[in-house]
Amino acid sequence: MADQVSVLVICGSLRKGSYNAALTRALPALAPPEMKLITAPSFATLPLYNADMQETSGFPPPANDLAAAIRAADGVLFVTPEYNWSMPGGLKNAIDWVSRLKEQPFEGKPVAIQSCSAGPLGGARMQYHWRMSMTFLKAYIFGTPEIFVGNSASKFAKDTLELTDQPTKDIVKQQLAAFAKFIAKMKR
Ligand SMILES: Cc1cc2nc3c(=O)[nH]c(=O)nc-3n(C[C@H](O)[C@H](O)[C@H](O)COP(=O)(O)O)c2cc1C
Numbered sequence: 364m365a366d367q368v369s370v371l372v373i374c375g376s377l378r379k380g381s382y383n384a385a386l387t388r389a390l391p392a393l394a395p396p397e398m399k400l401i402t403a404p405s406f407a408t409l410p411l412y413n414a415d416m417q418e419t420s421g422f423p424p425p426a427n428d429l430a431a432a433i434r435a436a437d438g439v440l441f442v443t444p445e446y447n448w449s450m451p452g453g454l455k456n457a458i459d460w461v462s463r464l465k466e467q468p469f470e471g472k473p474v475a476i477q478s479c480s481a482g483p484l485g486g487a488r489m490q491y492h493w494r495m496s497m498t499f500l501k502a503y504i505f506g507t508p509e510i511f512v513g514n515s516a517s518k519f520a521k522d523t524l525e526l527t528d529q530p531t532k533d534i535v536k537q538q539l540a541a542f543a544k545f546i547a548k549m550k551r
Pocket residue numbers: 376377378380381382383384443444445446447448449479480481482483484485486515
């Protein structure tokens with residue numbers, strides 16, 4: 364079997380009934396056997412980034428916890444909605460906090476993204492903003508296949524939120540297999 368790779372999964376939605384969170388729950392069944400998926404610590408309680416706060420009271424614990432989890436993982440997978448054609452503010456705020464740490468944890472880290480949205484484009488516009496931020500942070504950005512789960516309500520079971528759409532399962536499976544190979548290559 365190929366070498367084990369650990370992947371930290373960061374969900375960009377804080378909503379209980381989130382389709383993106385539902386997609387993260389579908390991932391273990393779609394991941395290749397060598398990929399171990401880890402749920403990221405929550406960024407929900409992070410205050411809004413403020414350099415004054417950073418200087419006076421230091422980094423809030425959730426920022427340190429998230430950074431430690433990113434550092435410990437071989438790769439990071441974001442699963443997030445698009446808000447107003449961009450990243451959700453809470454997720455961007457979390458990225459902003461960890462990016463100010465000494466030796467920020469995204470440098471040299473393989474990263475990939477998936478998105479579910481109510482709209483037909485499945486979060487495509489947000490993904491390009493995310494790619495810009497990850498480029499600045501010197502992450503190793505996974506390319507294709509891209510995962511855009513548009514019209515998400517039609518892809519999950521109404522009551523259980525189980526992912527039911529076979530083409531989505533197929534492409535997610537392909538992406539995770541390719542991301543595992545990408546990570547293994549970067550580790551060499
Ligand atoms: C503040 C806000 C902005 C949104 N902007 C977009 C958008 O730009 N594009 C889009 O496709 N959907 C947009 N939506 C709809 C989301 O795609 C939809 O609410 C989705 O279910 C959110 O993801 P979740 O189910 O994981 O929470 C927006 C929703 C909110 C709350």
